[in-house]
Amino acid sequence: xxxxxxxxxxxxxxxxxxxxxxxxxxxxxxxxxxxxxxxxxxxxxxxxxxxxxxxxxxxxxxxxxxxxxxxxxxxxxxxxxxxxxxxxxxxxxxxxxxxxxxxxxxxxxxxxxxxxxxxxxxxxxxxxxxxxxxxxxxxxxxxxxxxxxxxxxxxxxxxxxxxxxxxxxxxxxxxxxxxxxxxxxxxxxxxxxxxxxxxxxxxxxxxxxxxxxxxxxxxxxxxxxxxxxxxxxxxxxxxxxxxxxxxxxxxxxxxxxxxxxxxxxxxxxxxxxxxxxxxxxxxxxxxxxxxxxxxxxxxxxxxxxxxxxxxxxxxxxxxxxxxxxxxxxxxxxxxxxxxxxxxxxxxxxxxxxxxxxxxxxxxxxxxxxxxxxxxxxxxxxxxxxxxxxxxxxxxxxxxxxxxxxxxxxxxxxxxxxxxxxxxxxxxxxxxxxxxxxxxxxxxxxx
Amino acid sequence: xxxxxxxxxxxxxxxxxxxxxxxxxxxxxxxxxxxxxxxxxxxxxxxxxxxxxxxxxxxxxxxxxxxxxxxxxxxxxxxxxxxxxxxxxxxxxxxxxxxxxxxxxxxxxxxxxxxxxxxxxxxxxxxxxxxxxxxxxxxxxxxxxxxxxxxxxxxxxxxxxxxxxxxxxxxxxxxxxxxxxxxxxxxxxxxxxxxxxxxxxxxxxxxxxxxxxxxxxxxxxxxxxxxxxxxxxxxxxxxxxxxxxxxxxxxxxxxxxxxxxxxxxxxxxxxxxxxxxxxxxxxxxxxxxxxxxxxxxxxxxxxxxxxxxxxxxxxxxxxxxxxxxxxxxxxxxxxxxxxxxxxxxxxxxxxxxxxxxxxxxxxxxxxxxxxxxxxxxxxxxxxxxxxxxxxxxxxxxx
Numbered sequence: 001x002x003x004x005x006x007x008x009x010x011x012x013x014x015x016x017x018x019x020x021x022x023x024x025x026x027x028x029x030x031x032x033x034x035x036x037x038x039x040x041x042x043x044x045x046x047x048x049x050x051x052x053x054x055x056x057x058x059x060x061x062x063x064x065x066x067x068x069x070x071x072x073x074x075x076x077x078x079x080x081x082x083x084x085x086x087x088x089x090x091x092x093x094x095x096x097x098x099x100x101x102x103x104x105x106x107x108x109x110x111x112x113x114x115x116x117x118x119x120x121x122x123x124x125x126x127x128x129x130x131x132x133x134x135x136x137x138x139x140x141x142x143x144x145x146x147x148x149x150x151x152x153x154x155x156x157x158x159x160x161x162x163x164x165x166x167x168x169x170x171x172x173x174x175x176x177x178x179x180x181x182x183x184x185x186x187x188x189x190x191x192x193x194x195x196x197x198x199x200x201x202x203x204x205x206x207x208x209x210x211x212x213x214x215x216x217x218x219x220x221x222x223x224x225x226x227x228x229x230x231x232x233x234x235x236x237x238x239x240x241x242x243x244x245x246x247x248x249x250x251x252x253x254x255x256x257x258x259x260x261x262x263x264x265x266x267x268x269x270x271x272x273x274x275x276x277x278x279x280x281x282x283x284x285x286x287x288x289x290x291x292x293x294x295x296x297x298x299x300x301x302x303x304x305x306x307x308x309x310x311x312x313x314x315x316x317x318x319x320x321x322x323x324x325x326x327x328x329x330x331x332x333x334x335x336x337x338x339x340x341x342x343x344x345x346x347x348x349x350x351x352x353x354x355x356x357x358x359x360x361x362x363x364x365x366x367x368x369x370x371x372x373x374x375x376x377x378x379x380x381x382x383x384x385x386x387x388x389x390x391x392x393x394x395x396x397x398x399x400x401x402x403x404x405x406x407x408x409x410x411x412x413x414x415x416x417x418x419x420x421x422x423x424x425x426x427x428x429x430x431x432x433x434x435x436x437x438x439x440x441x442x443x444x445x446x
Numbered sequence: 447x448x449x450x451x452x453x454x455x456x457x458x459x460x461x462x463x464x465x466x467x468x469x470x471x472x473x474x475x476x477x478x479x480x481x482x483x484x485x486x487x488x489x490x491x492x493x494x495x496x497x498x499x500x501x502x503x504x505x506x507x508x509x510x511x512x513x514x515x516x517x518x519x520x521x522x523x524x525x526x527x528x529x530x531x532x533x534x535x536x537x538x539x540x541x542x543x544x545x546x547x548x549x550x551x552x553x554x555x556x557x558x559x560x561x562x563x564x565x566x567x568x569x570x571x572x573x574x575x576x577x578x579x580x581x582x583x584x585x586x587x588x589x590x591x592x593x594x595x596x597x598x599x600x601x602x603x604x605x606x607x608x609x610x611x612x613x614x615x616x617x618x619x620x621x622x623x624x625x626x627x628x629x630x631x632x633x634x635x636x637x638x639x640x641x642x643x644x645x646x647x648x649x650x651x652x653x654x655x656x657x658x659x660x661x662x663x664x665x666x667x668x669x670x671x672x673x674x675x676x677x678x679x680x681x682x683x684x685x686x687x688x689x690x691x692x693x694x695x696x697x698x699x700x701x702x703x704x705x706x707x708x709x710x711x712x713x714x715x716x717x718x719x720x721x722x723x724x725x726x727x728x729x730x731x732x733x734x735x736x737x738x739x740x741x742x743x744x745x746x747x748x749x750x751x752x753x754x755x756x757x758x759x760x761x762x763x764x765x766x767x768x769x770x771x772x773x774x775x776x777x778x779x780x781x782x783x784x785x786x787x788x789x790x791x792x793x794x795x796x797x798x799x800x801x802x803x804x805x806x807x808x809x810x811x812x813x814x815x816x817x818x819x820x821x822x823x824x825x826x827x828x829x830x831x832x833x834x835x836x837x838x839x840x841x842x843x844x
Contacts, residue, residue: 064707068708073709076694077761078695078762078764079762080713213768214619215841291485295482296483297480297774302774305464306505307477309473310477311485363484366483377698377748378696378703380697445618
């Protein structure tokens with residue numbers, strides 16, 4: 001396995017992975033030849049190898065976006081970052097006509113495609129042969145259940161991974177993209193397994209680590225009374241993004257995370273009716289938090305075609321959100337009394353914002369999770385997520401507790417369940433999940 | 447009825463359709479705009495407008511009906527609200543968009559100076575001068591631009607001008623330390639000449655004006671195009687390292703990024719030279735010996751980025767000037783926030799000399815282009831000023 005670069009910017013070594021893979025010896029390419037080759041050789045031995053388990057590898061799928069960042073590098077601070085780990089094996093579950101995995105395997109001579117998860121992890125041998133696993137079970141043609149959940153095989157990929165860990169007597173760090181599973185019991189089992197086998201794991205959405213406008217974090221130890229998010233998309237796909245965006249802020253509150261005691265989901269007109277109640281106590285949410293979200297949005301649909309930017313009236317809200325995915329609200333309460341409302345308001349905005357009421361502060365805390373605007377742009381919110389994956393594989397330390405995503409996975413499943421049961425309020429004793437994040441911010445700030 | 451305490455604003459514009467600057471800038475006063483997580487409604491009423499061209503797509507009539515202001519046939523009438531005396535508190539001069547001829551330098555001959563003259567004429571006759579905001583460069587002509595600034599000094603009114611790029615959101619929210627020693631700077635922009643290059647030059651200027659000693663003016667400029675741009679890079683006339691720094695801040699896709707989604711290391715992959723249709727480099731030499739370069743890289747990127755080497759800082763500093771998406775284009779709310787600040791406080795939040803200098807740099811660069819891409823000495827661009835102490839951009843952190 002050729003070395004590629006050490007952690008230097010491209011300008012300093014002026015080399016690309018492709019160039020190295022084309023046969024330039026690493027030590028020479030790095031300018032280390034002439035007495036320093038032994039150092040280069042040691043680096044060769046140290047470079048961790050990674051397996052990526054991907055549901056589908058086509059243009060703009062999560063698999064493509066993440067794996068390509070490891071293969072090609074990405075913009076980071078003022079340079080091009082080439083990861084210090086090598087993805088050497090791929091398991092790809094589905095091959096649509098637009099599949100790119102075969103093209104990538106041809107492009108990168110050290111990258112191989114394996115027919116099973118196990119072989120991707122053992123590189124065709126008998127033992128675990130990689131130093132990290134990326135589990136990217138997002139996108140592809142998978143059936144939906146009656147509740148509207150897509151049955152992505154994340155748990156199945158994970159179980160096969162854990163089997164290899166067990167049989168090899170060795171475990172390595174695992175990243176799981178988005179929620180752990182559509183199925184709560186399975187998600188819980190995944191986290192339990194990671195603790196039992198003692199391997200580092202983190203999971204979730206890119207929202208917690210993407211850029212923010214403004215570029216701020218929830219004050220550490222804040223007394224948060226209420227939190228609201230306004231986002232877009234459908235259930236079991238975009239709710240998890242909004243929930244993770246809220247959770248990465250909420251978990252910094254005084255006392256740390258305490259878990260959630262109940263949830264109720266609302267759909268359609270009932271969402272705006274709840275808002276008309278005017279407060280959390282009356283079945284709605286703090287209107288100032290809703291306003292703060294809309295005022296952090298950079299894609300608020302104007303009320304009429306002659307305008308570019310208007311603050312919507314109550315009538316506008318109903319009219320603008322009457323098409324596309326139905327309106328959804330998840331109202332839930334944490335064990336320590338924090339109140340939360342997640343809104344999916346397709347038609348009203350095209351981005352995701354959060355606002356929170358802090359005790360003794362007149363103005364809400366609010367921000368936009370900045371994701372760019374559509375496919376004409378690079379989804380560079382994957383850069384910080386990929387950076388955290390690399391760091392976990394290099395250091396063995398996850399950037400934040402997987403319990404965050406266990407909780408948001410449970411909230412997603414419970415929200416979907418509440419809708420399925422006719423918008424019932426559900427007690428959630430199973431979501432008594434407690435954890436403490438690190439104080440240091442993990443979102444992309446530099 | 448308008449409240450007597452509220453300020454009255456006149457909008458003097460060339461053209462007002464949906465996509466025009468007149469539209470999204472005026473809306474901030476007509477509808478309000480988001481500011482610090484709240485919907486802010488300025489204590490300012492648009493009471494009058496002058497619209498030079500009103501084709502079928504004109505929206506000014508609809509806006510006047512809806513918001514209760516009056517469109518007058520002349521600039522003087524708009525400022526006097528049809529009376530015989532100045533009757534507003536501030537003026538927005540938006541001479542952007544509309545059907546105007548180009549000159550041989552491919553500058554669009556927007557009548558900003560001509561409108562400004564009419565505004566100042568009313569100020570003189572009526573014995574009172576008001577805050578004025580001029581959108582984008584002061585004029586296509588540096589001589590005319592100079593006269594505008596002189597008039598504002600003579601009549602002593604607050605005068606603000608320029609692009610929204612200096613005040614829009616920055617990713618990340620980087621500001622160079624005031625009085626730092628900037629060793630080299632490079633800006634990447636896109637778009638057409640005498641429209642978008644102005645934005646890029648002013649974005650670059652708002653960063654480099656913070657260097658030690660303050661702004662001293664420009665000694666010489668040169669605009670080169672085509673392969674000569676890459677050759678100049680190889681010769682070290684602009685920095686590849688800073689090109690890498692700026693491109694690392696770009697979020698756009700092109701070439702392989704569009705065809706199969708791969709991230710693109712444009713600074714090193716060789717793809718950049720293939721993608722750029724007609725590269726141009728605006729090489730700016732300042733009086734204090736500092737040099738900065740604008741690269742216009744149409745075809746490769748779709749955003750505006752900047753990088754600089756600062757002696758006091760070990761890392762290359764770089765930033766993207768964010769242009770938030772349609773239809774909100776909130777960058778114009780950032781700029782109108784500054785205009786509102788001027789109207790309320792009577793002080794321009796940043797010096798109009800920035801825009802004066804950039805107006806001159808641009809005109810001289812375009813002269814360099816039509817004069818065989820020669821280096822031009824620019825003794826007339828000895829514009830000195832000091833950068834504002836505090837950050838003026840939208841998401842600047844405390």
